[in-house]
Amino acid sequence: MTAPLGMLAELTHRCPLHCPYCSNPLELVHRDRELTTDQWRSILTQARALGVLQVHMSGGEPLARRDLPELVSHASGLGCYVNLVTSGLGLTEARMADLAVRGIEHVQLSIQAADPERADIIAGTRAAKHKRAAAAAVRSAGLPLTVNAVLHRRNHDQVAAIIDLAEELGADRLELANTQFYGWALRNRAALMPTRAQLDAAEPVVRAARQRLAGRMEVIYVLADYQDRLPKPCMHGWGARQLTVAPDGTVLPCPSAHVITTLTFDNACERPLAEIWYDSPSFNAYRGEDWMRDPCRSCSRRGIDFGGCRCQAFLLTGAAENTDPVCALSPNHDVVLRAVAPTEDLPFVMRR
Amino acid sequence: MSEWAPRLRRGARLGFDPVRRAPVVLHPEGVLLLNATAEAVIAACDGVATVPDIVARLDERYAGVRAEDVLTLLRGLVARGVLHPEETR
Ligand SMILES: C[S@@+](CC[C@H](N)C(=O)[O-])C[C@H]1O[C@@H](n2cnc3c(N)ncnc32)[C@H](O)[C@@H]1O
Ligand code: SF4
Ligand code: SF4
Numbered sequence: 001m002t003a004p005l006g007m008l009a010e011l012t013h014r015c016p017l018h019c020p021y022c023s024n025p026l027e028l029v030h031r032d033r034e035l036t037t038d039q040w041r042s043i044l045t046q047a048r049a050l051g052v053l054q055v056h057m058s059g060g061e062p063l064a065r066r067d068l069p070e071l072v073s074h075a076s077g078l079g080c081y082v083n084l085v086t087s088g089l090g091l092t093e094a095r096m097a098d099l100a101v102r103g104i105e106h107v108q109l110s111i112q113a114a115d116p117e118r119a120d121i122i123a124g125t126r127a128a129k130h131k132r133a134a135a136a137a138v139r140s141a142g143l144p145l146t147v148n149a150v151l152h153r154r155n156h157d158q159v160a161a162i163i164d165l166a167e168e169l170g171a172d173r174l175e176l177a178n179t180q181f182y183g184w185a186l187r188n189r190a191a192l193m194p195t196r197a198q199l200d201a202a203e204p205v206v207r208a209a210r211q212r213l214a215g216r217m218e219v220i221y222v223l224a225d226y227q228d229r230l231p232k233p234c235m236h237g238w239g240a241r242q243l244t245v246a247p248d249g250t251v252l253p254c255p256s257a258h259v260i261t262t263l264t265f266d267n268a269c270e271r272p273l274a275e276i277w278y279d280s281p282s283f284n285a286y287r288g289e290d291w292m293r294d295p296c297r298s299c300s301r302r303g304i305d306f307g308g309c310r311c312q313a314f315l316l317t318g319a320a321e322n323t324d325p326v327c328a329l330s331p332n333h334d335v336v337l338r339a340v341a342p343t344e345d346l347p348f349v350m351r352r
Numbered sequence: 353m354s355e356w357a358p359r360l361r362r363g364a365r366l367g368f369d370p371v372r373r374a375p376v377v378l379h380p381e382g383v384l385l386l387n388a389t390a391e392a393v394i395a396a397c398d399g400v401a402t403v404p405d406i407v408a409r410l411d412e413r414y415a416g417v418r419a420e421d422v423l424t425l426l427r428g429l430v431a432r433g434v435l436h437p438e439e440t441r
Binding site for chain 2: 003005006048049050051053054079081083105106108143144146172173214215218
């Protein structure tokens with residue numbers, strides 16, 4: 001077992017947006033249970049000692065934490081590469097310049113759609129008008145910018161226009177990520193599920209954009225999980241490379257792992273991080289291959305995809321040891337086939 | 353190819369990890385742990401030196417440097433988003 005390379009620091013679940021595709025849990029951590037600045041400092045110090053070299057400051061909206069600048073200084077001072085994952089609301093030029101001096105080296109800015117009207121409907125607030133200023137602030141701080149757009153039924157037809165917008169914003173990279181169904185996104189799955197026709201239409205658009213923009217803006221396309229026949233190699237394996245610390249200090253192998261109610265997760269304020277990484281039952285639960293059941297157990301792809309996502313297996317089949325039902329070989333694959341079956345347009349349940 | 357002068361992408365940098373006692377490259381998409389050769393190759397990618405220059409530079413320090421191996425490594429680093437892609441003119 002090797003040391004982790006990355007840590008997702010979910011500083012807060014507070015957020016001015018209400019994206020129905022949000023992967024945050026339905027049960028959000030309330031402000032009064034958030035960690036203190038000193039607790040985060042200690043976690044970051046322990047993470048670096050454990051081997052973490054990249055810290056993703058995320059949430060919720062990380063800018064909602066007043067102590068973000070101090071935490072960035074601390075992580076960067078330890079030698080970590082610090083990445084800011086933000087909706088851009090509240091990212092003024094002055095704030096960005098300060099964060100860059102303190103050690104942010106890359107910013108990932110989310111957009112909700114190509115045009116302000118639709119983006120604001122998806123965000124559940126007037127969010128779109130802040131994106132240009134946020135992107136400009138990142139650029140004038142001289143930092144690389146990744147624009148992230150989560151794709152779903154209500155914006156998939158805009159892929160071409162989203163690519164144009166990312167180019168206008170001056171992105172170095174654009175990540176077009178089909179919705180992963182966790183948290184609020186799972187709650188809204190039927191409303192968010194892209195149609196086969198939408199997915200088929202997007203592919204040539206992405207391919208053409210990649211050619212046209214080669215060397216200027218990298219375009220990454222994350223396939224629609226449910227509509228792919230092979231499961232994703234989730235997290236490169238359970239407890240293999242990354243860890244997540246939730247706003248209340250719970251330490252997770254991935255941001256969604258809390259859904260696996262058969263496991264008990266440790267808190268970084270109660271147990272040393274290294275012990276949690278190496279010795280805790282939760283982190284050891286699905287390492288290696290001994291936990292696997294058939295068909296994964298005897299499948300030649302088990303070392304490639306690790307049987308898919310444990311959270312998804314738990315959510316959709318009731319047991320995390322099962323094959324991720326996205327896999328066509330899973331005996332539970334029909335739950336996925338039913339979820340992708342065409343439906344009429346449904347209203348969103350907005351994230352709180 | 354002979355004109356290609358590889359350079360790191362914006363936001364990517366070489367570093368050293370005192371915990372693993374290993375050279376690393378840190379970049380927006382992740383972290384790569386490097387061996388001494390890969391470190392030397394990346395260190396030579398200054399956007400001025402062409403691939404043959406880099407090979408020559410490495411040849412002064414290491415025995416048995418093969419141009420093909422260096423090129424494979426460079427293309428792998430492009431694929432991983434560490435180096436700028438080769439510009440086609
Ligand atoms: C949970 S958000 C937190 C940071 C910030 N509030 C934002 O949205 O940029 C972290 C990243 O995950 C993306 N994201 C959120 N829900 C997702 C989902 N269901 N599937 C894929 N990506 C998702 C967001 O676009 C963002 O880039
Ligand atoms: S995905 Fe939307 S709602 Fe969720 S944290 Fe990010 S901005 Fe907030
Ligand atoms: S059976 Fe398991 S290991 Fe084989 S492809 Fe499906 S998920 Fe992957």
